[in-house]
Amino acid sequence: MAALFCRTVNTTDTxxxxxxxxxxxxxxxxxxxxxxxxxxxxxxxxxxxEAPSARSANTFVHGYVHPPKQSESDAxxxxxxxxxxxxxxxxxxxxxxxEFQGHGGATSARRILRTLLDAGARLxxxxxxxxxxxxxxxxxxxxxxxxxxxxxxxxDRAAVAAVEQLEGSLSRSFTDVYDRLIAxxxxxxxxxxxxxxxxxxxxxxxxxxxxxxxxxxxxxLVATWDEGHLLREGATVVISGRxxxxxxxxxxxxxxxxxxxxxxxxxxTRDVLEEQLVLDGIPxxxxxxxxxxxxxxxxxxxxxxxxxxxxxxxxxxxxVIDGSETISDSERKHISVRDAEGCIVVMNxxxxxxxxxxxxxxxxxxxxCSLRDGVGVEELRQAISDKIGVTQSAPSHATISxxxxxxxxxxxxxxxxxxxxxxxxxxxFAVVAAGMIRTALEQLGEVTGRTxxxxxxxxxxxxxxxxx
Ligand SMILES: Nc1nc2c(ncn2[C@@H]2O[C@H](COP(=O)(O)OP(=O)(O)O)[C@@H](O)[C@H]2O)c(=O)[nH]1
Ligand SMILES: [Mg+2]
Numbered sequence: 001m002a003a004l005f006c007r008t009v010n011t012t013d014t015x016x017x018x019x020x021x022x023x024x025x026x027x028x029x030x031x032x033x034x035x036x037x038x039x040x041x042x043x044x045x046x047x048x049x050e051a052p053s054a055r056s057a058n059t060f061v062h063g064y065v066h067p068p069k070q071s072e073s074d075a076x077x078x079x080x081x082x083x084x085x086x087x088x089x090x091x092x093x094x095x096x097x098x099e100f101q102g103h104g105g106a107t108s109a110r111r112i113l114r115t116l117l118d119a120g121a122r123l124x125x126x127x128x129x130x131x132x133x134x135x136x137x138x139x140x141x142x143x144x145x146x147x148x149x150x151x152x153x154x155x156d157r158a159a160v161a162a163v164e165q166l167e168g169s170l171s172r173s174f175t176d177v178y179d180r181l182i183a184x185x186x187x188x189x190x191x192x193x194x195x196x197x198x199x200x201x202x203x204x205x206x207x208x209x210x211x212x213x214x215x216x217x218x219x220x221l222v223a224t225w226d227e228g229h230l231l232r233e234g235a236t237v238v239i240s241g242r243x244x245x246x247x248x249x250x251x252x253x254x255x256x257x258x259x260x261x262x263x264x265x266x267x268x269t270r271d272v273l274e275e276q277l278v279l280d281g282i283p284x285x286x287x288x289x290x291x292x293x294x295x296x297x298x299x300x301x302x303x304x305x306x307x308x309x310x311x312x313x314x315x316x317x318x319x320v321i322d323g324s325e326t327i328s329d330s331e332r333k334h335i336s337v338r339d340a341e342g343c344i345v346v347m348n349x350x351x352x353x354x355x356x357x358x359x360x361x362x363x364x365x366x367x368x369c370s371l372r373d374g375v376g377v378e379e380l381r382q383a384i385s386d387k388i389g390v391t392q393s394a395p396s397h398a399t400i401s402x403x404x405x406x407x408x409x410x411x412x413x414x415x416x417x418x419x420x421x422x423x424x425x426x427x428x429f430a431v432v433a434a435g436m437i438r439t440a441l442e443q444l445g446e447v448t449g450r451t452x453x454x455x456x457x458x459x460x461x462x463x464x465x466x467x468x
Contacts, residue, residue, distance in 0.1 A: 011135060014040060015128055016121035018109045019467035025104030030112050031467065032121055033129055037096040038085065043068040043119045045083055045100075052098060057087035065100060065112050068119035078115055079108045093129050094136035127464025131457060134449060141449030141460060142171045145401065148464050149232060157281030158231040165398035173398075174448050177217050178441065181415075184210045185437040191430050208422055215415050218408050221400055226389075228399025234276075234283035235388050238310045241320035242331055243267050243291025246348040249371045250320055251275065251288040254381070260288050267291060270303035272310055280385045287314070292334060316387050317343045318380075323368060324352035327360055340364055344383050350375070403460070404447050411440040 014034025020027070032040055041052035047063020055061065064077040079102040091097040100116075102108050117123060125131075127148075134144045146165035153159035164170070187207055239247045243266035251260045251273065260273055273288040287310050290303030311317055319335045321327060335345060340363045347356055351370040358366045367383055369376030400408065418436045421429045445451030 010122075011132065013122045014120065015124035016040075016113060016116040017124035017129070017467040018113055019099075019129075020104070020109070022106060022109075023104075024106075027101045028104045028109035028112075030100045030102065030109055030116065031092075031097065031124075031129065032099070032116055033091070033093045033095045033097045033124075033132065034121075035096065036120055037098045040068075040116060040119045040121055041083060041085070041098040044115050045081075046077075047083065052083060052085055055085050057085060057090060060084045065102070065115055067115055078111050079103055081112070089136070089138075092138075093132040094138050095132065124466060125461075126466050127461030127468060130464060130468055131461045134457075140168075140171050141452065142174065142404075142447065143168060144449070145403075145460060146170075146398075147468060149401075151465065151468065152232070154234060154276070154283035155231070155278045155281045158283065161228070161231055161397060161399055170398040170400070171448055173217070173221060174444065177214055177221075178444050178448070178450070180210065181214050181437060181441055181444070184214065185434055185441065188430055188434045188437065192434075204422065208419070211415060211419060211422070215412060215419070218412050218415070222405055222408055222412070224397070224399040225402070225405045228401055230282050230388065231399060232401060234285055235315040236285045236287065236310075236313065237316040237318060237384060238287045238289060238314035239318045239320060240289050240292060240307055240311050240334070241346075242322070242328070243293055245291070245320045245322045246346075246371050247291065247320050248273075248288050250318065250346060250348070250380075251286060253371050253374060253377045254286060266293070267295065267297075267300055270300050272303070272306045279381060279388075282385075282388055284384075292330075315342060316384060318346050318384075319343060320346040320348055321356060322349050323347035323354050323356045324349045326355045332360075335361060335364070338364070342387065344380070344387065346371075346380065407443050407447050411443040414440040414443070 012035070014032060014036035016030065016032040019029045019031045038053035044065050044067070045052055045063050046066055047061045049055070049061060052061075060082050062080075062082055065079050065081055066077050082101040084099040084101070086092075086097040088095050100112055102112050113123075130139075130144050130147050133139050134141060143166050146162050150159060150162035150166060153162050184207060187203070187210070191203060191207075239250055241247050244264070248260035248262045248269050252258050252262065255275055255277060259275055261268055267290070269288055270290050272290075275286045277284045277286045289307035289310055290300060292304055292307060295301050295304060317338050319338060321331055321335075335343070343364050345361050345364050345366040347354075347366055347368045348371050350368050351373060354368075358368075360366075365383055365387070367376055367380050369380060371377065414436050418433045418440075421433045421436075442451050446456055449456075
């Protein structure tokens with residue numbers, strides 16, 4: 001049994017895992033990494049030509065996997081495979097690596113993996129291959145995180161941003177800030193050699209400028225979080241309103257598919273219905289809810305309770321009303337408490353005439369539609385896009401994640417204190433300020449993994465899947 005993934009993870013074992021997703025597919029890939037990778041391949045692989053350990057790096061060969069303890073002739077083969085060999089340090093982990101490409105499906109890959117474990121490999125923990133790539137210095141922590149961002153990317157834009165980060169653009173920005181901050185710390189420490197009155201005024205001014213520039217760059221990195229958060233997590237868009245106004249019709253229109261049941265009967269949608277949609281490269285969770293009314297039925301009441309809870313936590317609220325009818329008091333109350341930034345009033349059924357107008361909610365964006373006929377859907381998409389605040393033409397670039405933002409914010413707090421100290425005439429300020437900068441440096445080091453501890457790595461790699 002694999003040990004629980006924790007502080008004691010052994011980095012010298014040879015590890016193995018299925019690296020492809022389960023399910024019916026053409027091939028499955030099983031990866032082995034570590035000192036014994038080639039010896040293990042020798043023990044389980046029968047193919048033409050030399051044994052795997054004698055083969056040159058970066059080559060592949062056709063053959064068969066068989067149980068390790070049986071001789072080649074009497075062993076029942078487990079699968080027909082292609083074997084790829086990589087030699088340290090030219091591999092994903094910088095260790096010796098072999099990869100078996102077997103047949104896809106539920107069974108074959110699992111049997112090959114079992115054979116490799118019997119031959120001496122240990123089952124890899126989630127993210128352990130990438131953890132080794134980090135520990136061997138091939139990639140930094142930002143790049144390791146980008147691997148998972150790329151795997152999880154739900155839109156092209158998210159993927160482009162992840163690849164940027166994987167190629168090191170964010171690492172370069174952080175390294176640059178880090179190096180400049182070290183220079184500030186060094187200069188500040190050099191001033192300690194001067195007596196308080198001898199300190200040249202120009203030096204302090206330069207130091208302050210350098211520090212301000214570093215802080216400005218960190219602020220700029222923090223500003224990329226919003227977009228990064230949207231690309232990674234997506235935005236939640238909740239459709240709400242009275243029964244029968246066309247909420248489910250709206251869900252279907254945005255999806256371009258008949259997903260939700262649409263009927264003329266009020267109270268059809270009772271549970272929360274969720275679908276994924278990508279709009280201008282941003283993944284959206286689109287949620288249809290039960291119509292809001294005073295319901296007698298328990299099931300409907302629960303649906304309405306759930307609807308309210310979704311509405312409060314949404315990034316964007318699409319408040320649907322029947323524009324051919326006068327707005328009811330409860331409707332007006334429901335909509336007027338929404339904040340203008342995250343709310344769009346969808347005035348539906350305009351084909352039946354109009355009683356409500358844009359002037360009813362002067363502070364809110366209002367889109368007039370006839371969703372049954374697809375009228376106004378494009379305007380609505382545009383309005384949602386505008387609300388989310390990311391334009392389609394914006395270049396995709398690497399963006400910081402929540403983990404990075406929290407760290408940078410702490411470092412910025414520290415540096416703001418330094419600025420205040422530098423502006424004051426307190427005794428010994430340089431010693432204290434230099435100490436604070438060192439703290440900020442240590443914090444920033446955790447973004448790229450320049451400084452790390454086991455718990456930090458566990459936090460990062462726990463998000464990974466097995467086999468990566
Ligand atoms: N005339 C007209 N009827 C619509 C329009 N949109 C939806 N409907 C009809 O209104 C009824 C209720 O729609 P539905 O989407 O189920 O409403 P929900 O209860 O808010 O989810 C259905 O019979 C729809 O066909 C529209 O734009 N015009
Ligand atoms: Mg409905």
